[in-house]
Amino acid sequence: MLALVVFSLGCTVEVKKLWFHICRPWGIGLGIVCQFGLMPFIGYVLSIAFALNPVHAVAVLIMGCCPGGIISNVITYWIDGDMDLSIAMTTCSTILAMGMMPLCLYIYSSSWVQSGSIKIPYTNIGITLVSLIVPVSAGIFVNYRWPKHAKKILKVGSILGWLIIAIVTVISVVLFKGSWVVDTSVLIIGIIYPIIGYVSGFGLAFLLRQPWKRCRTICLETGAQNIQVCATVLQTSFTPKQLVLMFSFPLIYCSFQFLHGVIFVIAYQLYKRKFRKVLLETSVQEEPNKVSEGNGITCKDMKPIAEIFTHDERKSSKM
16 A cells, blocks of 8 residues: 555656756755764654663664655655655665664664664565665656656545555554553653654755755655664564563654644645745745746746736635
């Protein structure tokens, strides 16, 4: 089901734009720094600040060391982020997780566990990578050959993505409802950790003067983690008794990661309806040389289009 969602999101990706991000990987590099630089460090600081016991502290660290998840791609689409950059960042972070997860865990977890005791699920990461690359490649091909059909697929897939994530979150909460009985400090960290990740990613991108689209995209790619990888690491590295205590944090993080995403989308869509003209002008300023291949519109044509749009709004308000 997630592969179908990724396939539909791949229908937004254009080969030229994706190749641009690969040839000039400033956005991807910044995202990687946030993913494997900021997030593990933030998890370490939160564990120390809240004086977590070793079991919970390790669970927080493992979550912070995981690559980006598919939920970031879904939210990015709904807030008009850079889908080409989002897909590229998720793919690159998943590939780099093969080496960066062991390195980050070696650096930060030595205070609580012995070196080498945490097993990295390379097979699981590889499956995640294949389930991401293959559907995205198929979506890119569909968008290249049949752009009209790609738009229809995208509409259905983006809605399906929200439904799947919501269903998985609700079922997880119901099946593991006992996991919510945890220390207050663990619950607080599970609530604020995604927010701190989002804010940190956006802030760093903003300081480095990235376009607004990239800022929003890097923000989501930083805070949205791959819950499946985290759960697999816990299951393969610790005893059932330890899992009872540790599995609560990924569940809390997953739930609030989804909740924060819903809030972001609702807030952005309301803002978008109220300030359409501002968003149109901003997009023109961010991509002054952009040419829409589907309809041949250049930046020179955007001004009269904006005037028509404004005229339509005045006309509808009079009616």
